[in-house]
Amino acid sequence: MEDLLAQAVVAAEEAEVFTVSSEGTLVQFEANRLKYLQTKQQTSVALRLIRQGRVGYATTTDIGERRNLVSNAVETAQFGMLAEFQLPASGVYSPVAVFDAGVVSVANEAMIQLGEEMVASVTAYTPGIICEAEVAKGTVSVSIRNSRGGQADYRKSYFSLGIEGSLVNDTDMLFVGESVSSCHPLSNSGAVAGAVLRQLELAKDRASVPSKSLPVVFTPGGVASALIEPLMAAFNGKTVLKGASPIGNKLGQAVFDRKFRLRDDPTVGYRPSSRPCDDEGVPSQCTTLVEEGVVTGFIYDLQTAAMAHTHSTGNGSRNHGGLPLPAPSAFVIAPGDTDFTEMVQDIKEGLVVEQLMGAGQGNVLGGDFSGNVLLGYKVENGKIVGRVKNTMVSGNIYQALKQVAAIGREAKWVDGFLQTPPIYCPGLSVASKR
Amino acid sequence: MTIKDIGQELAGVIGKCDADYVEAHLEESQTSHVVYRGRELDSIGRATAIGGNVRAMVKGGWGFVSFNDLNNLPERVALAVKQARFVGREASQLVAAEPVVATVSVEADRDPVAIPLAEKKQLMDEYNDIIWRTPEIQTSTVGYADSRKQTIFLSSAGSFIEQTRADITLRLAAVAARDGDIQQVGLSVGSRGDFSILQSYHDEVAHMAERAVVLLSAPQIKGGEYTVVLDPVLAGVFVHEAFGHLSESDFVYENERVRRIMTLGRQFGHPELNIVDTATIPGLRGSYQYDDEGMPATRTYLIREGKLVGRLHSRETAAKMNEKPTGNARAINHRYPPIVRMTNTYIEPGVVSLADMVGGIKEGIYAKNWYGGTTSMEMFTFSAGEAYMIRHGKIAEMLRPVVLTGNVFNTLENIDAIGDDLTMNQGGGCGKGGQMPLPVSNGSPHIRISRCLVGGG
Ligand SMILES: [Zn+2]
Numbered sequence: 025m026e027d028l029l030a031q032a033v034v035a036a037e038e039a040e041v042f043t044v045s046s047e048g049t050l051v052q053f054e055a056n057r058l059k060y061l062q063t064k065q066q067t068s069v070a071l072r073l074i075r076q077g078r079v080g081y082a083t084t085t086d087i088g089e090r091r092n093l094v095s096n097a098v099e100t101a102q103f104g105m106l107a108e109f110q111l112p113a114s115g116v117y118s119p120v121a122v123f124d125a126g127v128v129s130v131a132n133e134a135m136i137q138l139g140e141e142m143v144a145s146v147t148a149y150t151p152g153i154i155c156e157a158e159v160a161k162g163t164v165s166v167s168i169r170n171s172r173g174g175q176a177d178y179r180k181s182y183f184s185l186g187i188e189g190s191l192v193n194d195t196d197m198l199f200v201g202e203s204v205s206s207c208h209p210l211s212n213s214g215a216v217a218g219a220v221l222r223q224l225e226l227a228k229d230r231a232s233v234p235s236k237s238l239p240v241v242f243t244p245g246g247v248a249s250a251l252i253e254p255l256m257a258a259f260n261g262k263t264v265l266k267g268a269s270p271i272g273n274k275l276g277q278a279v280f281d282r283k284f285r286l287r288d289d290p291t292v293g294y295r296p297s298s299r300p301c302d303d304e305g306v307p308s309q310c311t312t313l314v315e316e317g318v319v320t321g322f323i324y325d326l327q328t329a330a331m332a333h334t335h336s337t338g339n340g341s342r343n344h345g346g347l348p349l350p351a352p353s354a355f356v357i358a359p360g361d362t363d364f365t366e367m368v369q370d371i372k373e374g375l376v377v378e379q380l381m382g383a384g385q386g387n388v389l390g391g392d393f394s395g396n397v398l399l400g401y402k403v404e405n406g407k408i409v410g411r412v413k414n415t416m417v418s419g420n421i422y423q424a425l426k427q428v429a430a431i432g433r434e435a436k437w438v439d440g441f442l443q444t445p446p447i448y449c450p451g452l453s454v455a456s457k458r
Numbered sequence: 459m460t461i462k463d464i465g466q467e468l469a470g471v472i473g474k475c476d477a478d479y480v481e482a483h484l485e486e487s488q489t490s491h492v493v494y495r496g497r498e499l500d501s502i503g504r505a506t507a508i509g510g511n512v513r514a515m516v517k518g519g520w521g522f523v524s525f526n527d528l529n530n531l532p533e534r535v536a537l538a539v540k541q542a543r544f545v546g547r548e549a550s551q552l553v554a555a556e557p558v559v560a561t562v563s564v565e566a567d568r569d570p571v572a573i574p575l576a577e578k579k580q581l582m583d584e585y586n587d588i589i590w591r592t593p594e595i596q597t598s599t600v601g602y603a604d605s606r607k608q609t610i611f612l613s614s615a616g617s618f619i620e621q622t623r624a625d626i627t628l629r630l631a632a633v634a635a636r637d638g639d640i641q642q643v644g645l646s647v648g649s650r651g652d653f654s655i656l657q658s659y660h661d662e663v664a665h666m667a668e669r670a671v672v673l674l675s676a677p678q679i680k681g682g683e684y685t686v687v688l689d690p691v692l693a694g695v696f697v698h699e700a701f702g703h704l705s706e707s708d709f710v711y712e713n714e715r716v717r718r719i720m721t722l723g724r725q726f727g728h729p730e731l732n733i734v735d736t737a738t739i740p741g742l743r744g745s746y747q748y749d750d751e752g753m754p755a756t757r758t759y760l761i762r763e764g765k766l767v768g769r770l771h772s773r774e775t776a777a778k779m780n781e782k783p784t785g786n787a788r789a790i791n792h793r794y795p796p797i798v799r800m801t802n803t804y805i806e807p808g809v810v811s812l813a814d815m816v817g818g819i820k821e822g823i824y825a826k827n828w829y830g831g832t833t834s835m836e837m838f839t840f841s842a843g844e845a846y847m848i849r850h851g852k853i854a855e856m857l858r859p860v861v862l863t864g865n866v867f868n869t870l871e872n873i874d875a876i877g878d879d880l881t882m883n884q885g886g887g888c889g890k891g892g893q894m895p896l897p898v899s900n901g902s903p904h905i906r907i908s909r910c911l912v913g914g915g
Contacts, residue, residue, distance in 0.1 A: 055712030061541040074854040081503035083525040096504040102500050110730040154713045174542035190713035195867040197836035266496040266597035268633045347501040382839030385830035394861040394913035396839045455681030457911045
């Protein structure tokens with residue numbers, strides 16, 4: 025890597041080499057049975073350089089291709105954007121714990137057993153259900169070097185358990201599922217299966233809802249599927265810089281309900297979304313985005329921050345394969361003071377939404393969401409009475425989160441990148457097929 | 459050493475394994491991209507990648523090892539076999555396949571990656587300028603990406619197939635803003651590596667930008683059931699989401715209850731409805747000669763005269779369902795095993811003109827273009843990039859974007875008119891099992907659906 029950096033600085037004023045190597049094992053169950061054992065190894069190198077003030081960029085996974093890497097990056101620099109930023113010189117990184125050597129030593133047999141336990145528990149509860157389950161583990165090593173002396177190295181471990189069940193009765197299909205992840209080895213297959221059993225229990229009976237405005241409680245899964253995509257776009261410094269964020273000019277203003285608090289936090293210990301620095305070597309920080317309903321910040325990488333005359337928040341991400349862009353590490357919505365059961369008890373007629381399918385397919389920038397309730401329940405007189413189908417829930421997050429009825433007391437990690445409690449919206453548009 | 463040389467060495471190793479079946483994929487690719495976000499060029503770059511995998515089957519269990527370090531391949535083969543043995547607990551079932559030794563050179567000389575970056579950038583400049591010429595445009599996205607990939611497939615049965623494919627995608631978006639209201643319109647096109655096809659979208663880009671501005675003053679529809687007419691682009695997304703995914707046999711073959719509702723011969727729609735998936739049409743983004751299990755591409759009727767008549771298979775699903783293989787096992791790249799996927803999926807044309815279709819509607823929606831779509835097999839949603847009210851048989855005012863949803867078991871029945879104007883859309887990408895976006899295309903003539911559920915404000 026030092027070699028490559030040395031070659032690059034011959035051709036450019038500044039250069040940065042980003043290397044990521046990963047190794048993982050995946051155990052897959054299909055139709056209730058063990059089906060696949062997979063291992064994956066991958067290394068990739070990205071070279072970013074600044075030549076005559078412009079940014080050039082090339083990547084490869086081919087270890088023998090280093091010389092071409094430099095010439096490819098030099099070629100793209102003729103057209104590249106003007107570099108407004110400076111690569112970080114040697115930084116001070118606060119330790120963020122993301123590696124547990126225990127993950128490496130978990131045997132295949134143990135992973136298979138975890139999968140078997142999840143499948144056994146769900147199929148015993150609901151005969152006829154067909155489960156797909158996954159148990160995954162692995163390590164990721166990241167290494168960054170730049171020509172200004174910046175250097176960062178860290179190693180991360182991850183472990184995840186997940187199960188999805190489909191229950192088919194003639195042409196009716198019910199989908200349930202749960203997954204958890206950590207940097208520690210996980211052994212709580214019972215907790216994962218337990219969450220699925222709760223869904224199966226609540227979905228046992230069927231109920232129908234009228235087409236009108238109704239109160240809706242989003243569970244953590246519901247928040248992730250319905251509300252998060254517009255928030256991620258709106259707090260992205262790049263969207264703000266381009267004037268395409270509805271809250272871009274509302275810093276310091278109350279936009280959301282006073283109960284709503286949001287931050288980006290890559291420093292939580294042993295979370296797979298955490299890391300000591302971002303993909304540009306900028307130290308991780310916890311960034312407050314909404315405090316008591318007031319917009320307090322946005323997330324930035326180096327270039328976007330420089331163009332917006334502010335500082336990087338350590339959110340430079342290369343997840344999409346190109347040059348770093350601002351991206352959340354993990355969104356954390358602060359818990360409130362209401363129990364989930366209290367929210368349900370408060371509703372005369374309404375919905376609990378666990379999964380809204382297709383919600384992110386509309387005008388995400390404008391804050392719109394509209395989707396089919398893939399898993400959700402009808403509430404009548406304070407009680408969940410059954411599962412709803414053929415039902416759409418629609419709204420706009422700037423209206424829906426302006427006045428929320430309550431925020432839940434218990435927050436949960438969903439999909440690895442979001443920690444959220446349930447959120448109770450007093451009125452959303454519901455359309456249902458007669 | 460080229461990947462072909464490496465493959466030839468590997469052929470000797472996988473032929474001698476103690477396994478029911480072993481295959482390997484080797485892959486080498488080059489890509490380039492040009493992205494504008496707003497007026498400024500945001501990212502321009504080149505990438506190369508190399509890698510491979512070995513997949514082994516022992517007693518019905520699969521082992522899979524992927525890597526991009528091409529050293530010590532015999533060890534990787536041994537690991538894949540060991541993993542398969544660890545998993546296998548029953549009998550291996552794969553439909554019979556003739557060994558194929560072939561070099562597919564149809565597109566070997568087509569290389570969009572080699573076109574100078576300056577040429578690509580200039581075209582993107584032109585499109586971005588068109589967007590920015592429109593008043594009240596707040597920002598834009600122009601994302602171009604191309605790739606050229608050489609693959610080697612080899613199997614313990616003696617297959618050795620060399621294929622090359624090129625692919626281009628172009629995604630554009632215009633964002634308009636007024637008084638804190640933000641509206642966006644997108645355009646997504648693609649080609650099978652032919653850059654010249656992307657050079658003639660100037661009018662469409664201008665129209666896209668104008669529509670983003672019009673949306674700022676467009677009303678939102680009230681949610682509920684409507685008669686909807688879909689244009690060929692959106693109807694193509696509809697057929698992919700509403701029916702295509704359900705015809706992928708990996709959801710069916712191990713699930714007794716799904717097999718019962720997906721029996722061949724079941725009536726799904728009117729006798730005028732015919733749905734086809736085929737990888738055999740040259741030049742479409744979902745096409746190929748051999749799939750990632752080395753099986754020849756086919757043309758498969760999924761629905762014929764309204765009845766379920768076929769489905770898409772891998773070698774394993776075909777064997778376990780005792781049906782003919784269709785050559786639909788595809789992997790997005792060497793990091794994933796092949797799974798059952800669509801290729802180019804479309805509704806065959808009927809005889810109804812658009813005017814006749816709209817003419818009979820008192821109040822309905824005309825929905826065009828796509829934002830996206832997804833499915834849970836039974837339920838699906840798809841969203842229109844452009845929508846208009848239909849009033850008294852005429853297309854009327856423009857609406858804010860609409861999301862439509864339905865249930866496959868009654869929505870296909872509700873297709874009551876099929877147009878005469880089949881068009882294939884090359885801008886799509888399909889996601890399944892973490893493998894996304896896989897190049898596919900889909901298409902349809904205009905179609906009319908009665909009682910379609912539409913989300914609204
Ligand atoms: Zn798809």
